[in-house]
Amino acid sequence: MLFGCLYVPDFPVQAALRGSLRSFLSDAVAVLDGPESLLKVVACNEMARVAGVAIGMTKLQAESCGEVLCEKRVAEQEKSAQTALLEFGYRFSPRLESTAPGAVIIDLTGSSWVLGTAREIGEKMLHQATPAGFVVNVGIAANADAALHAARGIQGLAVIAPGEEAAALGRLPLEVLQPPQEILETLAQWGIRNFKSLAALPEIPLTERLGQQGLHLQRLAKGETQRELHPVEAPLLFCESMELEEPVDLLEPLGFILNRLLEQVMFRMRERSLATDHVRLDLTLQVHTDRQLGADSPAGTVTSEYQRTLKLAVPSQDAKVLLKLLQLDLSAHPPEAPIKKIMVEAFPARLRSVQAGLFQPLAPEPAKLEITLARLRDVVGAEDREGRSRIGFARTLDSHRPDSFEVLPAGFAAGPKDKNTCRLALRMFRPVLPARVEMLAGRPATIAFQSMRAKVERAAGPWRASGAWWDAGGEWQRDEWDLYLNFDGSIALYRVFQDLRTRQWFVEGMYD
Amino acid sequence: MVDSRLHGIVRYNFYKRIKNESNSSQPFMSSIAIIRSQIESRLPGALSPYIAPEPEMIATGIQILDRKTGGIPKSGLTQVCAPAGVSSGRTTLLLSVMERVTSREEFCALVDASDSFDPASAEAAGVDMSRLLWARCKGNRGMRPLEQAFRAADIILQNGGFGLMAVDLGNIEERLVRKVPLSTWFRFARVVEKMPAALVFLLSHSAAQSCAALTLHVAARQASWQGLDHVSHAHFLSRVECEIEIGRARLRKPMQSAGDRFTATSVWA
Numbered sequence: 001m002l003f004g005c006l007y008v009p010d011f012p013v014q015a016a017l018r019g020s021l022r023s024f025l026s027d028a029v030a031v032l033d034g035p036e037s038l039l040k041v042v043a044c045n046e047m048a049r050v051a052g053v054a055i056g057m058t059k060l061q062a063e064s065c066g067e068v069l070c071e072k073r074v075a076e077q078e079k080s081a082q083t084a085l086l087e088f089g090y091r092f093s094p095r096l097e098s099t100a101p102g103a104v105i106i107d108l109t110g111s112s113w114v115l116g117t118a119r120e121i122g123e124k125m126l127h128q129a130t131p132a133g134f135v136v137n138v139g140i141a142a143n144a145d146a147a148l149h150a151a152r153g154i155q156g157l158a159v160i161a162p163g164e165e166a167a168a169l170g171r172l173p174l175e176v177l178q179p180p181q182e183i184l185e186t187l188a189q190w191g192i193r194n195f196k197s198l199a200a201l202p203e204i205p206l207t208e209r210l211g212q213q214g215l216h217l218q219r220l221a222k223g224e225t226q227r228e229l230h231p232v233e234a235p236l237l238f239c240e241s242m243e244l245e246e247p248v249d250l251l252e253p254l255g256f257i258l259n260r261l262l263e264q265v266m267f268r269m270r271e272r273s274l275a276t277d278h279v280r281l282d283l284t285l286q287v288h289t290d291r292q293l294g295a296d297s298p299a300g301t302v303t304s305e306y307q308r309t310l311k312l313a314v315p316s317q318d319a320k321v322l323l324k325l326l327q328l329d330l331s332a333h334p335p336e337a338p339i340k341k342i343m344v345e346a347f348p349a350r351l352r353s354v355q356a357g358l359f360q361p362l363a364p365e366p367a368k369l370e371i372t373l374a375r376l377r378d379v380v381g382a383e384d385r386e387g388r389s390r391i392g393f394a395r396t397l398d399s400h401r402p403d404s405f406e407v408l409p410a411g412f413a414a415g416p417k418d419k420n421t422c423r424l425a426l427r428m429f430r431p432v433l434p435a436r437v438e439m440l441a442g443r444p445a446t447i448a449f450q451s452m453r454a455k456v457e458r459a460a461g462p463w464r465a466s467g468a469w470w471d472a473g474g475e476w477q478r479d480e481w482d483l484y485l486n487f488d489g490s491i492a493l494y495r496v497f498q499d500l501r502t503r504q505w506f507v508e509g510m511y512d
Numbered sequence: 513m514v515d516s517r518l519h520g521i522v523r524y525n526f527y528k529r530i531k532n533e534s535n536s537s538q539p540f541m542s543s544i545a546i547i548r549s550q551i552e553s554r555l556p557g558a559l560s561p562y563i564a565p566e567p568e569m570i571a572t573g574i575q576i577l578d579r580k581t582g583g584i585p586k587s588g589l590t591q592v593c594a595p596a597g598v599s600s601g602r603t604t605l606l607l608s609v610m611e612r613v614t615s616r617e618e619f620c621a622l623v624d625a626s627d628s629f630d631p632a633s634a635e636a637a638g639v640d641m642s643r644l645l646w647a648r649c650k651g652n653r654g655m656r657p658l659e660q661a662f663r664a665a666d667i668i669l670q671n672g673g674f675g676l677m678a679v680d681l682g683n684i685e686e687r688l689v690r691k692v693p694l695s696t697w698f699r700f701a702r703v704v705e706k707m708p709a710a711l712v713f714l715l716s717h718s719a720a721q722s723c724a725a726l727t728l729h730v731a732a733r734q735a736s737w738q739g740l741d742h743v744s745h746a747h748f749l750s751r752v753e754c755e756i757e758i759g760r761a762r763l764r765k766p767m768q769s770a771g772d773r774f775t776a777t778s779v780w781a
Contacts (some may be wrong), residue, residue: 361616361617361618361675362618362619362673362674362675362708362709363618363619363673364619364645364671364672364673364674365671365673368671368673369671369673372667372668372670372671375667376647376664376667376668379660379663379664379667380647380648380649380650380660380664381650384627384648390647390648390649391645391646391647391648392645392646393641393642393643393644393645393646394629394631394634394641394644394646395631395641395642396631396632396635396641403630403632405631405632407646407648422573422574422604422608422637422774422775422776422777423604423607423633423636423637423638423776423777423778423779424604424633424749424751424752424776424777424778424779425603425604425606425607425630425633425634425637425776426603426630426632426633427603427628427629427630427682427683428627428628428629428630429628430627430628430650442744443744452597458735458737459744460737460739460744460745460747460748460749461744461745462744462745463745482748482749484735484749487597487598490595490598490599490731490732491598491599491732491733491734491735491752492597492598492599493599493732493735493749493752509628509630510597510599511599511749511752511778512594512599512600512601512602512603512604512682
């Protein structure tokens, strides 16, 4: 059996710094928690400790220790950091245990065939953790607890050969075992301060005084315990969030934060060979209670949540593309109040693989096209009066209603086409133009529309059509005519219709 | 760096030549030939004119036009002009080109300034609608349709990847299109010059002028009907004869600008 442990020292600090420009190793950072009026330091890194910060200090005390960055503890950040750590562990084995916040034990049994010796695996873990956003200690041993204690107590890489656990762990302080405070004090009174001293105590008198818990601690100190791992599967949840100390009310600084969150989410997706075609952005807005959001909000209520959803035609792994799309979407639909908290969630999808060919015809790049569509939407608007998109690929609907089509964001699978050349096209008027038509012997004789008046030279029709009689609001009935007009020697062929419910005439289009 | 070197050589030889001219009776033109030979010996090809490669043409599906011009030029701006408010065949011509492009599995983009494109007509013409990106202007009330159309065309050009990009300004008033500066047309022509795509504008008049690689003027000349003349509902528009005139063709000269005709058949005929 071989187990490896990834241990993230000062986990709350590293979780708070994930993706930020601050460095865990070179910047002094303290993480505070508690009620807003009495925030206290719950974790700090080595640089902060050197500066004089200690656990339990108030925010004011911590800030007075020099250039110490004080970050507020956010539970979601730590949760997503733990998920990211688990996902990093999956690089080495599919059997992982999420032992504690910032500690993951990996079952490396059999991994040497693929990943090399125990030391080589440990070195890979150390080196690959930094790009993943963590500074870790790695412990490798024949049992899970020994690996955990080695990682907790020894900085960097510790590889313990089977049977040498007691000797390797001997010098570690008892705090690494994280015993109950009462037992720790008792052992301190006996003069027992490290693993070696605890391991040397006789078993029966130790059990008589500290019970089974004391015996278990001694076995842990000797590195003799054997237990089964409790494997977990990292949930397919790709969500990152950030709570801001000061609310952001401009889109430009928001872009930097979104970039950081999207980079983290997409890194995790790439780790699992996944992509996303659906991104949700949840913004918590800071709204004053005397302000009302949205014209249609009922009086007296205040909405503080703002959500935008991005749906892509083709799954993407590119954080830059997603950032651009979110920026364009937010510039078209800006939030109405400053932003206090940001959460980005990406829903996983399989990455589409396309076989490229030398002789493939020219086609727009899917990721680039998404951005182009978003930019076009910004220019021409999103939807028309009927709720149809203004940008996309049109598809005619299976309906007798004239001008019935939908506009889809991506190309669809079209059926085989007949090679029809030079079919007379119709140019539509949207909306249709109201017209005045004078009838003579049951045929249109003159027509006037858009400040033009013309004599009808020839008329073909009427062709009666109706539909949607079952739908009270959507029912339509019409008589359609094709008219031949003569405008100063030029031919004009128009399609007009009379709405049989209102008796009103309209010009629908022109043959061109 | 090459420019500064060239400049240096020309200036040096020029002053040297001027100095010698005062002492000799050789004509001044010979000194130009000397300078030219000296430059070319040092920087071969520096003074050779750039000959652009023959552009690829897209067949329009209209025989008379394909025979005369070879079709619509790629890497060039084409304008199809016809007066607004009358039938001309310009939309039929555009759909025919789109059908050819999409049948080659290439993508088309249409910027529709007046939202007048009819998907049913395009489908009837054989256009593969899954390969036609349609941008319908008039939606953004803060911007005029013409401005929207030019900005949308700009964005689509930047994206690239389309075999044909069409901008339909056919219903936009002529006085508005006339306000578009020539530099805008020139910029579009220069951008598309580097792209393996055709850029087609439907206009009410020849607005792009010399920036266009091909200018076509179209007009409907005769409509044919079928069925019973005295019974109006048994009487159908069957075909329209359209006249096409080549106003300008930069690529194939001399171009005969005679009024040739093509026939657009109605869907039900």
